[in-house]
Amino acid sequence: xxxxxxxxxxxxxxxxxxxxxxxxxxxxxxxxxxxxxxxxxxxxxxxxxxxxxxxxxxxxxxxxxxxxxxxxxxxxxxxxxxxxxxxxxxxxxxxxxxxxxxxxxxxxxxxxxxxxxxxxxxxxxxxxxxxxxxxxxxxxxxxxxxxxxxxxxxxxxxxxxxxxxxxxxxxxxxxxxxxxxxxxxxxxxxxxxxxxxxxxxxxxxxxxxxxxxxxxxxxxxxxxxxxxxxxxxxxxxxxxxxxxxxxxxxxxxxxxxxxxxxxxxxxxxxxxxxxxxxxxxxxxxxxxxxxxxxxxxxxxxxxxxxxxxxxxxxxxxxxxxxxxxxxxxxxxxxxxxxxxxxxxxxxxxxxxxxxxxxxxxxxxxxxxxxxxxxxxxxxxxxxxxxxxxxxxxxxxxxxxxxxxxxxxxxxxxxxxxxxxxxxxxxxxxxxxxxxxxxxxxxxxxxxxxxxxxxxxxx
Amino acid sequence: xxxxxxxxxxxxxxxxxxxxxxxxxxxxxxxxxxxxxxxxxxxxxxxxxxxxxxxxxxxxxxxxxxxxxxxxxxxxxxxxxxxxxxxxxxxxxxxxxxxxxxxxxxxxxxxxxxxxxxxxxxxxxxxxxxxxxxxxxxxxxxxxxxxxxxxxxxxxxxxxxxxxxxxxxxxxxxxxxxxxxxxxxxxxxxxxxxxxxxxxxxxxxxxxxxxxxxxxxxxxxxxxxxxxxxxxxxxxxxxxxxxxxxxxxxxxxxxxxxxxxxxxxxxxxxxxxxxxxxxxxxxxxxxxxxxxx
Numbered sequence: 001x002x003x004x005x006x007x008x009x010x011x012x013x014x015x016x017x018x019x020x021x022x023x024x025x026x027x028x029x030x031x032x033x034x035x036x037x038x039x040x041x042x043x044x045x046x047x048x049x050x051x052x053x054x055x056x057x058x059x060x061x062x063x064x065x066x067x068x069x070x071x072x073x074x075x076x077x078x079x080x081x082x083x084x085x086x087x088x089x090x091x092x093x094x095x096x097x098x099x100x101x102x103x104x105x106x107x108x109x110x111x112x113x114x115x116x117x118x119x120x121x122x123x124x125x126x127x128x129x130x131x132x133x134x135x136x137x138x139x140x141x142x143x144x145x146x147x148x149x150x151x152x153x154x155x156x157x158x159x160x161x162x163x164x165x166x167x168x169x170x171x172x173x174x175x176x177x178x179x180x181x182x183x184x185x186x187x188x189x190x191x192x193x194x195x196x197x198x199x200x201x202x203x204x205x206x207x208x209x210x211x212x213x214x215x216x217x218x219x220x221x222x223x224x225x226x227x228x229x230x231x232x233x234x235x236x237x238x239x240x241x242x243x244x245x246x247x248x249x250x251x252x253x254x255x256x257x258x259x260x261x262x263x264x265x266x267x268x269x270x271x272x273x274x275x276x277x278x279x280x281x282x283x284x285x286x287x288x289x290x291x292x293x294x295x296x297x298x299x300x301x302x303x304x305x306x307x308x309x310x311x312x313x314x315x316x317x318x319x320x321x322x323x324x325x326x327x328x329x330x331x332x333x334x335x336x337x338x339x340x341x342x343x344x345x346x347x348x349x350x351x352x353x354x355x356x357x358x359x360x361x362x363x364x365x366x367x368x369x370x371x372x373x374x375x376x377x378x379x380x381x382x383x384x385x386x387x388x389x390x391x392x393x394x395x396x397x398x399x400x401x402x403x404x405x406x407x408x409x410x411x412x413x414x415x416x417x418x419x420x421x422x423x424x425x426x427x428x429x430x431x432x433x434x435x436x437x438x439x440x441x442x443x444x445x446x447x448x449x450x451x452x453x454x455x456x457x458x
Numbered sequence: 459x460x461x462x463x464x465x466x467x468x469x470x471x472x473x474x475x476x477x478x479x480x481x482x483x484x485x486x487x488x489x490x491x492x493x494x495x496x497x498x499x500x501x502x503x504x505x506x507x508x509x510x511x512x513x514x515x516x517x518x519x520x521x522x523x524x525x526x527x528x529x530x531x532x533x534x535x536x537x538x539x540x541x542x543x544x545x546x547x548x549x550x551x552x553x554x555x556x557x558x559x560x561x562x563x564x565x566x567x568x569x570x571x572x573x574x575x576x577x578x579x580x581x582x583x584x585x586x587x588x589x590x591x592x593x594x595x596x597x598x599x600x601x602x603x604x605x606x607x608x609x610x611x612x613x614x615x616x617x618x619x620x621x622x623x624x625x626x627x628x629x630x631x632x633x634x635x636x637x638x639x640x641x642x643x644x645x646x647x648x649x650x651x652x653x654x655x656x657x658x659x660x661x662x663x664x665x666x667x668x669x670x671x672x673x674x675x676x677x678x679x680x681x682x683x684x685x686x687x688x689x690x691x692x693x694x695x696x697x698x699x700x701x702x703x704x705x706x707x708x709x710x711x712x713x714x715x716x717x718x719x720x721x722x723x724x725x726x727x728x729x730x731x732x733x734x735x736x737x738x739x740x741x742x743x744x745x746x747x748x749x750x751x
Contacts, residue, residue: 335582341575454630
């Protein structure tokens with residue numbers, strides 16, 4: 001751009017520091033863009049597009065027009081990119097004005113709501129206008145061009161944040177509504193009818209089983225998965241070769257297997273034990289058992305915590321293995337050489353230097369594994385229950401994510417009473433996972449400081 | 459090649475004169491006897507031959523310096539002495555290396571490295587306390603608690619760094635300066651009481667003052683330990699070594715007592731290199747003078 005001739009010395013040096021008040025006018029299109037985009041998105045929620053989007057685009061167009069006129073005055077000519085933006089926004093406005101009548105209605109099959117067209121256009125135009133405005137404020141220098149990239153890069157992030165915010169907001173607002181001390185500390189129970197018949201009625205109502213179930217399931221899964229996972233990672237790193245590549249391939253394939261396949265297999269195992277004695281050791285370990293309150297005899301559940309944890313451990317082991325391997329691989333070569341040169345065996349080096357070095361990575365792997373385990377409801381879907389008979393290694397498996405599912409699609413009695421707590425369960429699950437991640441992050445920093453000192457790798 | 463003229467140093471030269479020049483064996487018998495010897499050592503990385511038949515003695519209790527321009531194979535030779543060359547999969551070693559008469563190549567490498575230690579060019583302390591660093595090799599050999607304090611103190615004293623760190627043995631070794639870290643690495647190597655200490659340009663990344671302290675510790679090691687040091691600093695070689703080995707392009711050009719090589723070298727190449735770092739070999743047709751390290 002040939003505005004260089006017009007630039008005063010103050011605009012050459014630090015780009016954004018310049019607050020030439022006249023140039024502040026270029027903040028107008030940027031503000032108008034943000035307003036326009038926000039309003040556009042808001043209309044999706046309000047379903048009243050005509051009322052909102054037209055003013056939104058009007059603001060945008062006007063602001064652009066103002067900026068461009070000012071520019072024409074100062075530079076003596078039109079800013080071509082700005083002109084294009086103006087035309088684009090006019091087109092967007094036109095679409096909105098011309099099209100609404102016959103594109104109206106979100107619930108009608110085959111007819112597209114016009115916001116599908118206008119909102120993206122609006123967003124594109126707003127971002128472009130914002131970028132252009134920033135570039136102008138910074139005096140059209142090369143650094144200004146870099147700064148002008150920012151709105152483009154920020155746009156997808158902002159959209160994602162808005163989407164997450166809407167989802168999470170719903171969960172938090174509705175979920176908190178159902179939250180109370182009693183919900184958190186009461187375990188759901190049904191009560192057999194007093195006259196010994198088959199009918200049962202609702203006892204206390206609460207999510208305690210789900211909470212304890214999630215905690216127990218996560219802990220057991222990690223406990224079972226950590227040794228094979230770390231072991232596989234160590235193996236792949238210390239003995240690279242054909243077998244290691246086979247192990248690597250298998251662990252990665254395990255991740256790709258659909259969770260429902262694993263679920264079906266697990267369920268098949270439980271079903272194959274149909275005729276077994278419910279009180280036997282193996283049956284308790286795999287199916288779980290509870291004591292029938294009426295007859296006093298042991299009865300099988302659908303799957304125990306131990307078994308479900310084993311299934312989930314299978315699912316998450318590859319993550320731990322991969323993170324362990326990467327952690328070991330990131331250990332600087334000179335540490336290994338130093339250890340070897342002192343006549344230490346590989347095992348000693350592993351124990352004293354390499355595994356401590358990889359500890360932060362292993363911890364990250366465990367956290368990811370925990371999150372994946374909690375999210376892989378599908379893998380134990382057929383095994384889960386509502387935890388009526390308590391939470392323990394040989395009890396029927398349950399967890400908060402099942403609560404989220406069962407409050408709509410679970411046992412009728414459960415769904416009937418717990419439906420309003422669905423989002424509360426979801427919120428609790430969110431809080432537990434978030435808490436776990438934060439705790440792990442702090443622990444990870446401590447490990448890195450302790451076992452790596454100032455030698456931060458990668 | 460100077461292999462044809464085997465100078466004999468030290469009139470006493472009896473002992474085991476198993477090798478002769480024709481077999482590419484050690485060129486000299488040293489007074490104190492040799493703790494290590496190589497014979498017809500050839501080392502190649504893939505197709506590239508880096509050592510082309512090297513046979514040298516390492517005199518016991520003395521400091522032997524290996525000098526030569528970059529790429530002459532001195533680091534490869536050093537690393538073959540404690541079989542660190544095993545770490546490179548493309549490396550092929552033929553020939554013989556002996557330690558106190560035992561064959562090194564068939565020995566368990568872990569045992570070999572407990573007797574032949576190494577200090578690297580860039581200090582590589584472990585991310586642990588100074589005390590744990592020094593004791594690492596000791597603990598690796600199974601010594602769980604015997605005499606640990608004494609070992610730490612004596613090793614750090616031999617490395618001429620005890621006074622500087624005695625009050626902070628529990629602090630991380632990474633907090634030390636480069637020169638101090640290097641001396642801790644020396645202490646760590648000495649703690650396992652090796653017979654031979656290999657040093658690969660140990661002062662390469664140090665400032666002059668640290669270098670002087672380092673040389674002090676090397677001088678103190680003489681007698682109790684055998685030191686083999688690779689250096690590109692010819693002046694340093696002159697200051698600290700008893701024997702000097704000059705290499706060029708995978709061959710040994712000359713070997714002998716340091717002072718003799720400086721004052722009365724037999725090869726023109728040796729004289730040229732020790733004087734100014736450029737080497738002209740009569741063999742090379744073009745009379746090229748490659749740049750020294």
